[in-house]
Amino acid sequence: MEFGVAMPDWAEGEQKKLPEYLKTLEERMRVVHRFARLNVEHDTGGPFAAGVFELKTGRVVSIGVNRVVPGRCSTAHAEVMAIALAQKRLGVHDLGGEGLPDHQLVVNWLPCCMCFGATLWSGVTSLAIAGSDGSLEEITGFDEGPRIDNAKELAKRGIEFFDNILKDEAIDTFKLFRDSGRLVYNGRGGGACIPVPADAP
Ligand SMILES: [Zn+2]
Numbered sequence: 001m002e003f004g005v006a007m008p009d010w011a012e013g014e015q016k017k018l019p020e021y022l023k024t025l026e027e028r029m030r031v032v033h034r035f036a037r038l039n040v041e042h043d044t045g046g047p048f049a050a051g052v053f054e055l056k057t058g059r060v061v062s063i064g065v066n067r068v069v070p071g072r073c074s075t076a077h078a079e080v081m082a083i084a085l086a087q088k089r090l091g092v093h094d095l096g097g098e099g100l101p102d103h104q105l106v107v108n109w110l111p112c113c114m115c116f117g118a119t120l121w122s123g124v125t126s127l128a129i130a131g132s133d134g135s136l137e138e139i140t141g142f143d144e145g146p147r148i149d150n151a152k153e154l155a156k157r158g159i160e161f162f163d164n165i166l167k168d169e170a171i172d173t174f175k176l177f178r179d180s181g182r183l184v185y186n187g188r189g190g191g192a193c194i195p196v197p198a199d200a201p
Pocket residue numbers: 077078079111112113114115116
């Protein structure tokens with residue numbers, strides 16, 4: 001047995017358009033926002049994207065988007081996709097392993113309870129997000145799970161943390177998702193059990 005979740009077909013072409021290095025945090029976040037928006041426009045998953053970059057050089061290691069519904073996988077959140085793709089590409093299980101440069105995870109919102117755990121175990125030494133207030137849950141209805149003091153927990157583990165990077169673009173993507181009427185697979189109130197047709201993308 002084996003499991004894997006593929007990125008959508010459009011992603012490879014989009015990734016080829018990217019420069020090898022994205023020097024600034026804003027440049028990295030802009031790419032993450034674009035992938036999140038494209039994921040909504042193509043109807044290939046939830047309104048989320050994440051990227052793993054070499055912290056200092058900005059080398060693009062991986063970009064992931066949410067694939068929960070098309071991938072039939074409740075853990076296929078953008079952060080998990082990006083982390084797994086980065087580890088696969090580098091052939092490691094720990095992005096903070098010996099001999100590796102520092103890595104940064106960039107996400108278009110505060111990771112949910114699962115992805116926050118995945119971030120801690122990934123080996124990244126830096127996390128940058130577009131926002132962390134209640135906007136995501138208010139606009140889309142997604143359940144982000146129980147919250148802890150994220151900033152404190154990251155600091156305790158030596159992971160630097162940047163919040164509110166190009167926040168408005170994240171809000172725009174969430175509104176686009178809401179207005180498109182797409183499935184909120186784990187909405188508060190039990191939306192996770194809506195069946196997906198077998199021929200869904
Ligand atoms: Zn998540």
